Amino acid sequence: EVQLLESGGGLVQPGGSLRLSCEASQFSFHNYAMSWVRQAPGKGLEWVSAISASGESTYYADSVKGRFTLSRDNSKNTLSLQMNSLRAEDTALYYCAKDLGVDRYGYPDFDFGGQGTLVTVSA
Amino acid sequence: QSALTQPASVSGSPGQSITISCMGISSDFVNYKLISWYQQRPGKAPKLIIYEATERPSGVSNRFSGSKSGNTASLTISGLQTEDEADYYCCSYAGSSSTLYVFGAGTHVTVL
Numbered sequence: 001e002v003q004l005l006e007s008g009g010g011l012v013q014p015g016g017s018l019r020l021s022c023e024a025s026q027f028s029f030h031n032y033a034m035s036w037v038r039q040a041p042g043k044g045l046e047w048v049s050a051i052s053a054s055g056e057s058t059y060y061a062d063s064v065k066g067r068f069t070l071s072r073d074n075s076k077n078t079l080s081l082q083m084n085s086l087r088a089e090d091t092a093l094y095y096c097a098k099d100l101g102v103d104r105y106g107y108p109d110f111d112f113g114g115q116g117t118l119v120t121v122s123a
Numbered sequence: 124q125s126a127l128t129q130p131a132s133v134s135g136s137p138g139q140s141i142t143i144s145c146m147g148i149s150s151d152f153v154n155y156k157l158i159s160w161y162q163q164r165p166g167k168a169p170k171l172i173i174y175e176a177t178e179r180p181s182g183v184s185n186r187f188s189g190s191k192s193g194n195t196a197s198l199t200i201s202g203l204q205t206e207d208e209a210d211y212y213c214c215s216y217a218g219s220s221s222t223l224y225v226f227g228a229g230t231h232v233t234v235l
Binding site for chain 2: 108112
């Protein structure tokens with residue numbers, strides 16, 4: 001069973017930074033594209049960012065583009081989301097997710113293997 | 124690809140069938156089946172229940188089925204059970220060079 005352990009969330013002031021991590025296990029991490037999906041309190045799901053299996057390609061929602069940077073270390077089975085210039089509207093539970101299969105570009109099939117990490121942006 | 128439209132809520136009695144629509148998907152994305160559905164129970168992570176518009180992942184009940192037509196995808200839950208009470212989200216490819224995917228606002232299913 002896919003296991004994804006998100007960490008790094010916490011309370012940060014507006015304009016501050018946080019770095020989220022996702023530690024993957026029980027699958028061949030280097031073969032799969034990965035994404036972050038977030039959910040504001042009491043709200044729906046929002047896709048945030050994705051990275052190709054190799055790490056060469058990254059994609060961002062317009063709401064975070066220019067502020068968030070996604071990277072991965074395939075030698076350590078780890079995904080990282082650097083979040084800068086944080087805003088109140090970035091407050092959410094952040095989920096790490098793997099693609100359902102390999103070479104699934106364009107197919108929104110996510111396997112959520114963890115419980116998320118909570119980011120709260122507040123003064 | 125703009126936001127996907129789902130009804131805010133749908134309800135049904137145990138044993139009944141209900142259908143949740145997801146409108147506003149590019150017809151090209153519908154044709155290429157770039158659509159999925161997720162179930163999210165309270166306090167839990169989302170769970171993929173339909174991918175490629177009509178396919179069920181291993182382990183998902185066959186009471187869940189997906190369909191597509193024109194600019195709309197639909198999720199049908201047959202033989203409604205109390206455990207089906209949850210939020211359901213559609214998701215589609217967004218087709219932008221930057222933004223890859225877009226979720227619908229979600230539909231809350233109540234089992235009466």
